Amino acid sequence: MFRVARQLFRFRGLLGTLTARELKARYRGSVLGFLWSLANPLLLLAVYSFVFGVLFRPARSQGIGDGPYALFIVSGLFPWVWLSTSALEGSMSLIANSGLIRKAVFPAELLPMVVVLSNLVHLLLAMPVVLSAVLATSLLTHTVGGPAVVMLPLVLLLHLPMIAGLALGASALTVHFKDVRDLLANLFTLLFFLTPILYSLDFFSGGQSRMMQLMGWVVRLNPFTPFTRAYQDVLFFGRAPEGLLWAQMALVSLVFWSVGAWIFDRLRETLVEAA
Amino acid sequence: MTDPAPETRPDDAIRVEGLEKLYRRTLPGDRLRTLKSVLVEGSLTGNLRREDAIEALTGIDFTVARGEAFGVIGGNGSGKSTLLKLIAGMLKPTAGRITVSGRVAAMIELGAGFHPEISGRENVFINGAVLGLSKREIGRRYDEIVEFSGLGNFMEEPVKNYSSGMYVRLGFAVAIHTDPDVLLVDEVLAVGDEAFAHRCIRRIEEFLAAGRTLLLVSHSLDLVSGLCDRVLWLENGKQRLIESPRRAIDAYRQEVAEKEAEEHQAAKDQRGDTTAPVAMSATSATSATADRWGSREAEITAVRLRNAAGAEHYHLQSGEDATFEIEVKTAAALTDFVFGIAIATPRGIEVWGTNTDLEGYVPASFTGAATVRLTCPALRLAAGEYTVDVAVHARDGAPYDYHRRALSFTVTERLGAGGGVGVYSPERRWGFTGDVRWTDEKA
Numbered sequence: 001m002f003r004v005a006r007q008l009f010r011f012r013g014l015l016g017t018l019t020a021r022e023l024k025a026r027y028r029g030s031v032l033g034f035l036w037s038l039a040n041p042l043l044l045l046a047v048y049s050f051v052f053g054v055l056f057r058p059a060r061s062q063g064i065g066d067g068p069y070a071l072f073i074v075s076g077l078f079p080w081v082w083l084s085t086s087a088l089e090g091s092m093s094l095i096a097n098s099g100l101i102r103k104a105v106f107p108a109e110l111l112p113m114v115v116v117l118s119n120l121v122h123l124l125l126a127m128p129v130v131l132s133a134v135l136a137t138s139l140l141t142h143t144v145g146g147p148a149v150v151m152l153p154l155v156l157l158l159h160l161p162m163i164a165g166l167a168l169g170a171s172a173l174t175v176h177f178k179d180v181r182d183l184l185a186n187l188f189t190l191l192f193f194l195t196p197i198l199y200s201l202d203f204f205s206g207g208q209s210r211m212m213q214l215m216g217w218v219v220r221l222n223p224f225t226p227f228t229r230a231y232q233d234v235l236f237f238g239r240a241p242e243g244l245l246w247a248q249m250a251l252v253s254l255v256f257w258s259v260g261a262w263i264f265d266r267l268r269e270t271l272v273e274a275a
Numbered sequence: 276m277t278d279p280a281p282e283t284r285p286d287d288a289i290r291v292e293g294l295e296k297l298y299r300r301t302l303p304g305d306r307l308r309t310l311k312s313v314l315v316e317g318s319l320t321g322n323l324r325r326e327d328a329i330e331a332l333t334g335i336d337f338t339v340a341r342g343e344a345f346g347v348i349g350g351n352g353s354g355k356s357t358l359l360k361l362i363a364g365m366l367k368p369t370a371g372r373i374t375v376s377g378r379v380a381a382m383i384e385l386g387a388g389f390h391p392e393i394s395g396r397e398n399v400f401i402n403g404a405v406l407g408l409s410k411r412e413i414g415r416r417y418d419e420i421v422e423f424s425g426l427g428n429f430m431e432e433p434v435k436n437y438s439s440g441m442y443v444r445l446g447f448a449v450a451i452h453t454d455p456d457v458l459l460v461d462e463v464l465a466v467g468d469e470a471f472a473h474r475c476i477r478r479i480e481e482f483l484a485a486g487r488t489l490l491l492v493s494h495s496l497d498l499v500s501g502l503c504d505r506v507l508w509l510e511n512g513k514q515r516l517i518e519s520p521r522r523a524i525d526a527y528r529q530e531v532a533e534k535e536a537e538e539h540q541a542a543k544d545q546r547g548d549t550t551a552p553v554a555m556s557a558t559s560a561t562s563a564t565a566d567r568w569g570s571r572e573a574e575i576t577a578v579r580l581r582n583a584a585g586a587e588h589y590h591l592q593s594g595e596d597a598t599f600e601i602e603v604k605t606a607a608a609l610t611d612f613v614f615g616i617a618i619a620t621p622r623g624i625e626v627w628g629t630n631t632d633l634e635g636y637v638p639a640s641f642t643g644a645a646t647v648r649l650t651c652p653a654l655r656l657a658a659g660e661y662t663v664d665v666a667v668h669a670r671d672g673a674p675y676d677y678h679r680r681a682l683s684f685t686v687t688e689r690l691g692a693g694g695g696v697g698v699y700s701p702e703r704r705w706g707f708t709g710d711v712r713w714t715d716e717k718a
Binding site: 011013014017018021024025028029099100102103104105106173176177263266267269272273 | 298310314360363364365366367379381383384387388390392393397400401404405406409410433
């Protein structure tokens with residue numbers, strides 16, 4: 001797992017170039033080009049605001065406070081998109097570039113990393129949209145946001161190794177089992193609802209049925225939950241995540257990176273033959 | 276390739292010791308076992324039974340000196356490309372050791388790293404970075420690369436609009452300008468147009484003149500003999516021999532020719548002995564294929580090639596006696612007939628041809644079955660493959676039975692007897708007067 005990190009560091013220049021290439025290639029041939037990275041989150045936010053602000057207004061459920069529900073959703077949703085897209089696209093990254101791996105001497109770990117980083121750029125480009133919406137709402141109603149937003153880079157930085165580990169491990173496993181991608185796609189659909197994105201974790205507190213209590217524990221043990229809560233804290237609530245949350249994030253990130261990089265490293269020599 | 280090897284002598288560029296490479300057979304339902312073996316034992320082939328493995332390479336030992344051009348030849352599936360990938364560090368040996376000193380560039384598939392959507396210019400920078408150059412280094416060489424590729428007007432164009440030749444030209448230009456100490460080339464010089472191929476070869480010659488090392492894998496034996504100092508012949512993953520190019524290539528050609536002759540023979544035996552090496556269609560006055568036509572008033576029933584000893588043989592040494600034998604039969608008595616034979620190369624270049632009419636035989640009569648023999652003592656064809664057309668026709672040319680490519684045979688030149696190009700290999704000797712000297716060493 002150290003080898004993967006070393007390789008990534010050694011080829012950091014190439015990693016940057018390839019990420020830039022990926023972003024450029026993505027928008028080549030479209031009229032709006034990079035503006036789509038701003039327009040997409042803006043449109044998504046508009047849709048959510050319309051649906052949950054105008055069409056049907058959900059009961060003020062527990063723990064969301066008085067801020068706009070749509071804003072609560074997107075502050076957890078955009079990072080989730082980074083995570084799930086990186087894992088799914090990342091899992092196919094080696095197969096999609098098999099020519100590069102089989103026919104050229106190429107540090108394969110760059111490929112899933114490029115996916116992770118280019119999707120991080122998309123998340124970062126969505127942030128101004130979220131932050132402006134938070135700022136505007138806070139100026140009008142004082143219900144959301146706060147100075148703790150400066151901790152956002154720290155949360156992103158903690159989240160990165162986790163997503164990278166996931167993409168690395170998934171990419172190497174997918175070379176041998178194409179099933180991984182379908183498994184992941186379905187797993188992520190399920191996990192989306194088991195992660196407190198559309199609701200707050202407080203939803204499960206209080207006297208409820210055994211089933212709901214059980215679900216509450218599942219959601220709490222979901223490794224993606226601490227990150228989602230941290231994003232909601234710094235973006236939506238504007239408060240610093242508590243110490244336990246930081247510890248959870250650090251632990252989850254360490255475990256995911258270590259396992260992912262270990263799997264990748266172990267499978268490394270098989271990639272040239274099997275990709 | 277990264278592990279340090281203190282015992283490597285400084286003038287060895289590549290050192291391969293006891294190299295073995297096994298591939299795991301991918302049997303259906305075996306994937307989980309593969310994965311388990313890799314994750315638990317950290318080895319693809321650790322617990323592998325021999326019958327589950329494909330021996331891509333075994334017992335490979337050689338060193339390539341700095342500044343040497345080393346060729347690798349062998350049939351398809353002989354392990355050439357695997358060897359190259361192992362030396363490039365893309366694959367890990369199952370057993371044995373490979374040490375390479377200096378910066379390595381591998382040309383396996385040119386332009387493999389190109390991204391179709393972005394411009395040639397950007398791809399040069401990315402491809403260069405993949406090959407280990409910094410942005411600044413590529414920037415310094417950029418003009419040279421463009422100049423060499425001859426694609427000056429297309430550099431801002433996305434490479435998906437490039438022709439395959441342009442793709443390869445740019446790929447070669449980038450790879451050769453990475454300034455490697457050791458260049459590994461796998462069959463890539465065959466692509467691109469002739470002029471560019473020559474330019475590539477000239478560039479590689481300059482590269483060698485600068486004391487760099489080349490390992491060339493190729494099916495183009497002429498290219499190998501033109502560029503290389505020594506040649507390794509791989510056969511089914513085993514090291515057959517390492518020799519000077521001429522000896523290695525002659526030995527290789529000879530064996531290929533002998534194998535082909537055996538195959539001819541085997542195919543013939545299978546069909547029964549009455550037909551010629553190339554299958555003849557059933558008797559039918561109307562039958563006409565692209566390779567055989569005529570009224571069939573007379574019919575060729577067999578065509579053979581015999582060597583000096585009279586044995587049927589489809590592989591000759593240049594200068595050996597050769598007898599072409601045609602069996603012909605006719606239903607009715609003929610008074611107007613000509614027998615003809617012509618030798619051509621597979622590409623259709625006529626080497627030589629004649630017939631009984633041209634040689635002054637005036638037909639009187641021909642009935643029943645006959646055997647026509649044309650013996651050429653000391654047939655001095657150059658090494659290569661040849662086909663034979665045979666015919667029986669009327670003196671005005673009206674064909675009774677005209678059979679194109681009725682048989683094929685191969686010719687090799689005796690080991691050490693030299694080579695040359697073309698189709699004719701005369702008996703010869705060199706003479707030198709004046710101050711011309713040669714080393715004793717025979718290439």
